[in-house]
Amino acid sequence: xxxxxxxxxxxxxxxxxxxxxxxxxxxxxxxxxxxxxxxxxxxxxxxxxxxxxxxxxxxxxxxxxxxxxxxxxxxxxxxxxxxxxxxxxxxxxxxxxxxxxx
Amino acid sequence: xxxxxxxxxxxxxxxxxxxxxxxxxxxxxxxxxxxxxxxxxxxxxxxxxxxxxxxxxxxxxxxxxxxxxxxxxxxxxxxxxxxxxxxxxxxxxxxxxxxxxxxxxxxxxxxxxxxxxxxxxxxxxxxxxxxxxxxxxxxxxxxxxxxxxxxxxxxxxxxxxxxxxxxxxxxxxxxxxxxxxxxxxxxxxxxxxxxxxxxxxxxxxxxxxxxxxxxxxxxxxxxxxxxxxxxxxxxxxxxxxxxxxxxxxxxxxxxxxxxxxxxxxxxxxxxxxxxxxxxxxxxxxxxxxxxxxxxxxxxxxxxxxxxxxxxxxxxxxxxxxxxxxxxxxxxxxxxxxxxxxxxxxxxxxxxxxxxxxxxxxxxxxxxxxxxxxxxxxxxxxxxxxxxxxxxxxxxxxxxxxxxxxxxxxxxxxxxxxxxxxxxxxxxxxxxxxxxxxxxxxxxxxxxxxxxxxxxxxxxxxxxxxxxxxxxxxxxxxxxxxxxxxx
Numbered sequence: 001x002x003x004x005x006x007x008x009x010x011x012x013x014x015x016x017x018x019x020x021x022x023x024x025x026x027x028x029x030x031x032x033x034x035x036x037x038x039x040x041x042x043x044x045x046x047x048x049x050x051x052x053x054x055x056x057x058x059x060x061x062x063x064x065x066x067x068x069x070x071x072x073x074x075x076x077x078x079x080x081x082x083x084x085x086x087x088x089x090x091x092x093x094x095x096x097x098x099x100x101x102x
Numbered sequence: 103x104x105x106x107x108x109x110x111x112x113x114x115x116x117x118x119x120x121x122x123x124x125x126x127x128x129x130x131x132x133x134x135x136x137x138x139x140x141x142x143x144x145x146x147x148x149x150x151x152x153x154x155x156x157x158x159x160x161x162x163x164x165x166x167x168x169x170x171x172x173x174x175x176x177x178x179x180x181x182x183x184x185x186x187x188x189x190x191x192x193x194x195x196x197x198x199x200x201x202x203x204x205x206x207x208x209x210x211x212x213x214x215x216x217x218x219x220x221x222x223x224x225x226x227x228x229x230x231x232x233x234x235x236x237x238x239x240x241x242x243x244x245x246x247x248x249x250x251x252x253x254x255x256x257x258x259x260x261x262x263x264x265x266x267x268x269x270x271x272x273x274x275x276x277x278x279x280x281x282x283x284x285x286x287x288x289x290x291x292x293x294x295x296x297x298x299x300x301x302x303x304x305x306x307x308x309x310x311x312x313x314x315x316x317x318x319x320x321x322x323x324x325x326x327x328x329x330x331x332x333x334x335x336x337x338x339x340x341x342x343x344x345x346x347x348x349x350x351x352x353x354x355x356x357x358x359x360x361x362x363x364x365x366x367x368x369x370x371x372x373x374x375x376x377x378x379x380x381x382x383x384x385x386x387x388x389x390x391x392x393x394x395x396x397x398x399x400x401x402x403x404x405x406x407x408x409x410x411x412x413x414x415x416x417x418x419x420x421x422x423x424x425x426x427x428x429x430x431x432x433x434x435x436x437x438x439x440x441x442x443x444x445x446x447x448x449x450x451x452x453x454x455x456x457x458x459x460x461x462x463x464x465x466x467x468x469x470x471x472x473x474x475x476x477x478x479x480x481x482x483x484x485x486x487x488x489x490x491x492x493x494x495x496x497x498x499x500x501x502x503x504x505x506x507x508x509x510x511x512x513x514x515x516x517x518x519x520x521x522x523x524x525x526x527x528x529x530x531x532x533x534x535x536x537x538x539x540x541x542x543x544x545x546x547x548x549x550x551x552x553x554x555x556x557x558x559x560x561x562x563x564x565x566x567x568x569x570x571x572x573x574x575x576x577x578x579x580x581x582x583x584x585x586x587x588x
Contacts, residue, residue, distance in 0.1 A: 015279060022272065028264065035271050042279045049286040062285065065234055069278065072241045079245055080267055083252060087260045096261055 007048035014041030028084040028094045032077060039073045112152035113164040113177035116187065116225040119145055124218030131211040135202050138214040142198040145221065146191040153184055153574070161578035176292070178231035180578030182431070186228040186355055189435050192560060193347045193442045194221055200446050200553035201340040204453070209254055209338070216253070220246035220344065227352050233281045233291040236356050237274065244270035244320070247349045251337040262332040269319055269329040273353070276316030280309040284364075297363040310365050310372065313357075320353035323413060324383035327406045331390075334402040339449020342398065346405045347442040351434055354412060358430070361416070362581060377417035381514045383410025388521030392528065397448045397458040400525055401441070404484060407518060408437045411499070414511055418502040425505075427581040428572055429498035435571075436483050436491025436561045443480040443558035447473045450546050450554060466533035469543050472551040474533045479558035481526035483565075486519045491564035 018038030022031050043066045050062040088094040123141030127134040156162055162179040170176065179187070198217070205213050223242035230236045248270065252263035285291055287305035300306055322330035330350070334342050365372070387407030394400040411433050418426040450473040451466065452458045467474045483492035496515060503511040564571060 015275075019272075022268070031268055035268065035275070038272075038275050042275055042282060045279065046282045046285075049282065061291075062282070065281075065285075068234075068238060072238060076241065076245060076267075076271055079249065080264075080271070083248070083260065083264050083267060086252065086255065087264050090255065090257050090260050096265055 004048045004051045008045050011041045011044030011048060014038070014044060017041075026095045028080075028087065028096070032080045032084065035080070036073065036077060039069070043069055110151060111164050112148050112155060113162065113179065113229050114166065115148045116145060116152065116229065117177075117222055119148060120218045120222035120225065124215045124222065127214040127218060134211055134214040138218060139198055139202060141218055142191075142194050142221070145225070146195055149184075149187045149191045152179060152187065156181070156184055156577045157574075175235055176231050177229045179229055180580045181575040182355075182358075182580035183228045184577065185431055185435060185575050186351065187225060189351070189438045190221065190224050190228070190348055193344070193438050193557065196442060196446070196553045196557040196560075197340045197343050199556075200343075200449070200550050203547035203550045204338070204340055204449065212253060213250070213338075213340075216246055216250050217340075217344070220250065220349075224348055224352060228355065231293050233284065233293065233296070235291075236359075237278050237281055240277065240320070240353065240356065241274050243349060243352050244274060247345055250341045251333050251345070253341060254338050256336070258332065258336040262329075262336040265329045266333040269326075273316040273320035276312050276319070277356075280311075280313035280316065283309040283312070293359060293363045300364045300368065302368040306364075306368050310369055313360060314365075314372065317353045317357040317360075318379070321350050321357065321409060322406060323379050323409055324386050324406060325379070327383070327387070327409075330406060331399055331402040334405065334445075335396070335398040339398075339445055339452065342402070342449070343442040343445035346402065346445060347438040350405065350409060351438060354409070354434070366419075373416040373420065376413045377511065380410040380413030380416070381511070383407060383413065384514055384518040385410075385521075388518055388525065391525040392521065394525075395460055397451055397460055397463075397529055398445070400460070400529065401444045401448055404444070404522070404525065405441055407522070408433075408441070408484065411437075411496070411515070411518065414499065414514065415502075418499070418506060418508065418511065421502075421506045423581055425498050426502040428575065429495050429502060431575045432491055432495035432498060432564075432571070436495060436564055439557050439561035439564070440480040440483040440490075440492060443476050443554050443561065444484070446550070446554035446557065447477040447480065450550055453546050453550070454543055455541055456544070460529055460532050462537045462539060463529070463532040464537035464540050465535070470546060470551070472555050473546065474530070476551070476554035476558040477533075478526075478530055479555075479562055481522075481530065483558075483561040485522045485526060489565040490562045492561065494565050494568055 015038050018034045018041060021034035025031055046062040046066050051058040084094055120141055123137060127137050130137065152162065156179065164177040166175045166177060201213060220243060223239050223246055227236060227239035227243060230239055248263050248267040251266055252260055281291060283305050284296065287303065288296055288299040290296055319326045334345050337345060384407050387403050387410060391400050391403035391407060394403060412430055415426045415430040448458055450470065454470055455464060483490035486492045486496035500512060500515055
């Protein structure tokens with residue numbers, strides 16, 4: 001198994017861990033962190049698979065994608081955090097109420 | 103005139119105009135309303151210009167900054183893109199007109215920049231031709247939509263927006279992982295290049311699964327629709343209209359493009375699965391809509407049902423390509439107009455009576471005839487009664503199903519129409535009578551009523567324009583069924 005492939009597998013692992021955490025945890029901060037872990041997993045896959053074996057230099061396009069992706073992730077996280085604070089202020093809990101909408 | 107229209111690069115104009123307008127609205131909040139309306143009207147003109155260009159010269163291409171794919175970002179438009187852009191411009195104009203009367207000054211200041219940002223993101227999405235650009239625009243659409251949902255605050259709106267945000271981020275990440283796999287497997291994110299290179303392989307199948315799951319979640323196809331009703335029902339009326347009419351169509355459009363360019367040839371049985379989920383959506387969404395006691399929730403569940411129809415097309419497309427895809431174009435377009443009209447009408451009802459409980463609607467027909475008329479006309483298109491855009495769509499869909507002997511799909515289409523009639527008459531029936539608890543009416547500004555009426559009339563009118571409509575959608579042969587599938 002090559003090293004880039006190992007990194008890609010770790011990326012998939014992070015993605016799955018994040019997905020699991022997103023589903024099982026109730027607290028919104030944990031959900032937001034879980035989304036971020038998933039995002040890091042995808043970025044790791046992108047960067048790892050950019051090296052196509054041998055001595056050839058890595059493909060720069062996925063790196064550019066990751067940089068753009070990080071910008072998107074930061075804005076999404078900022079929006080999510082401020083929304084979480086608003087939910088906390090309105091309902092007293094940083095959790096989503098169950099189906100009936102609380 | 104012709105020279106003028108064909109020289110201007112309409113693609114970048116369609117993206118930069120709303121972005122500039124949004125920034126201007128943010129910088130000059132005092133004149134946000136006229137600035138916003140002006141921008142939306144200009145965007146409509148730009149769509150007309152792009153349409154002119156498409157009719158004259160065929161498919162539109164623009165290499166941003168002169169770089170060109172694969173290094174730069176390419177904008178591209180064919181008949182399908184034009185259809186989505188026109189839909190966005192029409193609904194956008196109706197909603198903008200409505201919003202000038204709906205929002206209090208404090209909310210209005212926050213509405214216009216976000217709405218114009220959303221408009222720019224939608225236009226950019228419909229003009230994108232590569233997978234990664236689609237991801238970025240999809241995220242822009244999602245973030246702006248969530249912010250708009252939470253605009254007025256309140257418990258329901260905030261928790262609805264939060265649930266929406268988590269769902270939409272999860273969907274985008276699933277999609278992005280699919281993009282990473284496709285890039286690794288085939289070395290490009292350009293849709294046209296991918297369609298030449300893609301081969302049935304584990305990488306392609308994994309990407310198909312991940313991207314379909316993410317986009318279905320964002321499109322709110324049954325059973326992944328859980329986030330839609332609370333978000334769409336608790337948002338302010340103009341925002342609900344935009345969310346239901348346009349935002350769910352954005353992720354749907356990406357899925358359609360992926361399907362046409364890449365996945366149609368390598369997916370065994372996925373089309374059947376889409377059809378099954380679509381049928382489930384039609385039945386479940388309609389039944390849930392029948393059970394609702396509030397107008398906005400009813401309309402939101404109706405969206406869940408109507409999205410189902412769009413997915414019924416997939417299993418029919420392999421045999422009856424052109425008819426099936428034309429049916430989808432018609433259904434998507436007329437649903438956008440009709441559903442926006444319904445949400446605006448529902449907003450009028452709330453404005454008028456201070457609530458949207460169906461049982462307590464009090465003599466609306468007598469006192470708010472335009473709004474009741476708009477709701478009824480939009481209902482005609484949603485039910486699929488002739489003459490309306492919804493009817494044409496369902497007729498083409500029925501034709502495709504009958505020719506292939508798919509009686510199960512025929513049954514679902516007819517049953518869905520019947521259930522739709524049930525939930526629409528449930529609302530309409532209560533608008534004629536006096537409620538047990540009467541109330542004094544609050545007068546609704548005329549332009550809010552006319553905005554709903556205009557959109558509903560558009561949904562009816564498009565039913566009369568079948569041949570120009572289909573000719574316009576066919577520019578550039580987006581469903582390229584002629585060559586690939588004899």
